[in-house]
Amino acid sequence: MQLLKTFCLGLAALTAATAEHVKFQLRNGQLPARAVNLGGWLVAEHWMTGSSPIWNGVPDDVANQGEFATMKHLGHGNGDWRFEQHRANWITEGDIREIASRGLNAVRVPIGYWIMGYDPADWSNHEEYKIFAPGALKYLDTLINNWAARHNVAVIVSLHAHKGSQNGRDHSAAPDSGKKYWSKYAENIENSVAWAKFIAGRYKDSDAFLGLNLMNKPEYDTDPNVVRSYFERAYREIRATGNDCVLITSPMLNEQNPGSMANFMNFPAFYNVWHDWHPYFVWGYDGKNEEQLIDAVKQYGRTNLAPWTGNWLFLGEWSMASPGSAPFRDDAQFRRYGQTLLDVFQGAHQGWSYWSWKVSGDENGKNGWSMRNMLRNGHLRL
Template structure:
């Protein structure tokens, strides 16, 4: 055997062998203590074996030392500032809040999560208020099409959020997030639980309840990729049939104009029942029920609904609207837009009195130029993209004033003469371009009505504190024109969610006049495509 020389201790080693620092240390310390061994080849072989053993076990020794230094289950393991530290074997570092991370056992069905990672995109649904990431893991394992999840313990609204995912999306560094992939050993057609609880099913299958004691993994219906177990879309019934399988229920709904989802129940005394639904808004827990959402529902003329935009999903009840307000943009409010150059020439004791009074100070020509620059820069496409990129928000609410429609039409009354023109093109861009491009729904809030409905700054009153909207038929007619113009302008936009007809009306607004305004607005009576609130 070819040998190489070790310059450290003057001993021959077989090719490919090495003596680690620990091995050299052992030889240098203990060889002098064994003088008889130095004269016997066997003794050197024994010494080599000990050194080699130390070399081979060096990583084990180091790992043991690290393991001893890692926090035990239940112990503190870091913070948002320091990042997660190591935990003992079988544990991971769970972020509870920015100051406290804790070692917890790895997840039975999801393994060791990635801490500080968000699987951005590929969302199936979002559940707020879950206490533990284990619940999120289990929910994913029980949900058709769910392959992974992201759990955030302190979300945008202060609650925990469990985001179920169809894949791992694009991984982003997000402090406080943990993400994991679900593993499932149940086969298609296998047992997946009972009414007391269900386990996971493989990808492209879901856990179908057949009776209280037997749930089975079955293929997800081709036209209804979202399947919700133990959920009933209560109410909004379009019809009911009996004696069919759940996948037949999906096909029937997909072929029925106006049907957006269904609930299948095996326990109806009349036989397996398929309830077709016009809305998903009545969602509630119901053990043994299975509810599905049609991927491409039909409207009354049998044409596919443009269901790819989030607005359609919100309107159908498949998703909740999670919104942010674009305040201070198309209706000025100093308290939230005080950083804008708009306020440079406005005395501080006048800035809070509303846009009508701001324009009185600036004058029509100068004010129009100032407001044009403000509108162009206060909210931009980059802001809309950033909102969409949160992965949480899916809706924007934009306040507008009665004068905005004067860019394209006339209105009853003269109060609108005071305001700067040019705002309508920005609303057009938001509704028809940016919100479509970034998949956000738009709720247009009729914030400022002629005569003022509350006297507040955001209603742009002629005199701050004065409430005169319901005292004049001209004002009421102006509001009707305000609402109907915007509804007609945007009703066919994929992103348009609807109108909020009036913001914060207060006494002395006449209640009967207010109710009649809601009733008289043509979009309430004729245009079901435009939602009001």
């Protein structure tokens, strides 16, 4: 009887803990996400992780192409241990603890298709996934099943680097830098659907798993019709398993505006679908001074956020980085810039995710790409 009582009490406590996880409030739209990206961790980016052992002795023109080119250069004998060290140290439970203590309720974590450890649609037999350093999946497991569950932080997994590359960038580990092959070959789309189902299925019953960003930053000449067809197919196949996790769609990079995809995958035919924009105020704002940049942020709210009529909007990336013409050397003015961003971004129903939690060298000075630097130094106040 005592054993049964103990079991029941334990089950009740587990059920209560599960019901109380912030993931459920976020998924139901009761809370907006106040999130931060774990950038540079499971998809390494040289520009923001320069202190990592990955890059020692790797020429910049190779490192700046991303993981594929870097591992081709290093080989497994010299590369695997570097990536293992990087993954073990770039993000730790201490980071998740601090993220929670700062009042944030979610993280967005970029991953690459190679995290599966195999390619379910390698019809060409190129075996490109074998180029990458193995072993990233255990870190994603630990993040979702342990750290985030323990510290009441929800996890959005961003499918950042698709096979063949959807944008040719370093953060999609393009096999041919600048080239976008994803939509040109059916095996790439098949791989993406299988990958989305793999991640959604693996964490379906994990307390902290909020959902998937199905594709990060697709760019032309990736075919937008193929992108949208993939979104719909991934939705159908994931929902067919009884999984109601959040699924986040993205427009083409230069079409993040109210006129694009407002009528795509809408409720009630589709549910738990969010839409992703990345409002940065660093590129395309050269020449604007500090006041003009702050005004541009306010204008963005009026012309982009306010008119949006589509699925719940999620601002998956933003930062306090600014162009050289608006250096924000005065701390009070910099705080005003940050507060303006926060105020305007309240117009996105499902919140936002800062890019990124940390960058190399952010322990000193002022770095708008590092949220921990902004929070620790009082430049951003949530």
